[in-house]
Amino acid sequence: MLLSLAPLTVSLAALGFANAQTAPEELSSSLEGYDELSLFRSLLSAAPQALSTSLSGKTSNITVIVPTNDAITAYLNESKVSDVTELNIDDIETFFSYHVLVASLKASDFGDHTVVPTLLQGEEYNNRSAGPQLEQEFGSKATGQVLIATKRTDTSRRTKRQKLSGPTVDVRAGLAQDAEMTAVDGKWGPKNVNTFQIVNKVLIPPRTCSTTIRGQGDKLGALDSSLNKTELYPTLDTTPNVTCLAPSTEAFKKAGNPHQSLSKADLTGALLAHTLKQVTYTSFLEDGMVLGTYNDTTVTVHIKGDDIYFNNAKIIEPNVLTNNGLLHILDAVIGPEDETSSTSTATASKTSADSTSAPASTSTSDSSTKDNAASAFSISYPGAVALAAGLLIF
Structure with missing residues (x-):
């Protein structure tokens, strides 16, 4: 039986390779009527093998x-080249991989902060795993780096060219890049099973935590200083599947600038208390969920209307993608869970799989004074430096 199956396996592999080889031509043909996409067609013509390689048989x-x-002209200018033929082949493959989604999606498939895997692999851009929610929705092979897509409620966007009209979807890529996608729901490929959509920027793949945090400038300047002081960047950059709960610089100020006053050990423990052991895209968060941190504490998710909190701290910018997870930028330093929180009684049944126990209750409120906030931030964890050194074993 094994011998009889072998030729079938080879023929299926050959068929996949043949389909990958014809895909650039099929896609280019489907884009012929779109004058504003001529440079992309030129890129397909100049490097068809790059797309075929990126598809990897899919x-x-x-x-x-x-x-x-x-968008491509701006990308070329940033790359300091004048023509698509001058681009490095590795960069072109990365370009194609991050612009191909693992499912054929139409405008109706994009909701609020929809997480969609791409074909982009490789630790440089994708040092994370898909997780059960993405595997359930897109299959076990949907392990590539993601984009975050949100369909606007103000329906359609129309440009000078009629064919570039359709619902507008906001797309979040790496380095907190935001782009506008026009969902034209174009069809291509055999039996038109594939789709294409149009975007106004070349999407930037996620980078390391350090590059991402520093790319936010003053907004996360205090956090950057803290991670430099504690020497946590090398570990944070290389540990897969983490979420950084990132207080803004203004949040540090409200807490009394603890990054300047705390010892290295105490600051390390505090930062680990803001680092979750899993990737937590906002679309997968639930009210009352309890999540474990790297200093063996927990934080509780509270959803109040359109706002999401970790204990007392509200997300002011969600889903800033990194190559190993993401950041959520917060308006406050995270303090102990409020014992009187209206949602605290519902947490037991929604504890995350990797959490251990509920956080110790402390009488604290969202209107804590600056001194109380600083005190909450300075909660130390004995052996925090040793724990930080061991982060990579998870």
Whole structure:
């Protein structure tokens, strides 16, 4: 039986390779009527093998996000080249991989902060695993780096060219880049099983935590100083599957600038208390969920209307993607869970799989004074430096 199956296996592999080889031509043909996409077609023509390699045999049930001419021109300028033919082949493969989604998606498939895997692999851009929610929705092989997509409620966007009209979807890529995608729901490929959408920027793949945090400038300047002081960056950059709960610089100020006053050990423990042991995209968070941190404490998720809190701290910028997870930027330093919280009684049944126990109750409120906030931030964990050194074993 094994011998009889072998030729079938080879023929299926050959078929997948053949389909990958024809995909660039099929996609280019489907884009012929879109004048604003001519540079993308030129890129397909100049480096068809790069797209074929990026597809890795997955030629059906995919969505290609196609940047406009203006987007590619800006990308070329930033790359300091004048023509698509001058781009490095590795960069082109990365470009294609991050612009191909693992499912054929239409405008109706994008909701609020929809997490969609791409074909982008490789630890440099994707040092994380899919997790059960993404595997359930897209399959076990949907392990590539993600984009976050949110369909606008103000329906359609219309440009000078009629064919570039359709619902607008906001797309979050790496380095907190935000782009506008026009959902034209274009069809291509055998039996039109694939789709393409149009975006106004070339999407930037996620980078390390340090690059991402520093890219936020003054907004996360105090956090950057803290991670430098504690020497946690090398570990944070290389540990897979983490969420950094990142107080803004203004939040540090409200807490009395503890990054300047705390010892290295205490500050290390405090930062580990703001680092979750899993990737937590906002679309997968639930009210009352309890999540474990790297200093063996927990934080509780509270959802109040459109706002999401970790204990007392509200997310002011969600889903800032990194290559190993993401950041949520917060308006406050996280303090102990409020014993009187209206949602605290519901946490027991929603404890995250990797959490151990509920946080110790302390009488604290959202209107804590600056001194109380600083005290909450300075909660130390004995052996925090040793724990930080051991982060990589998880």
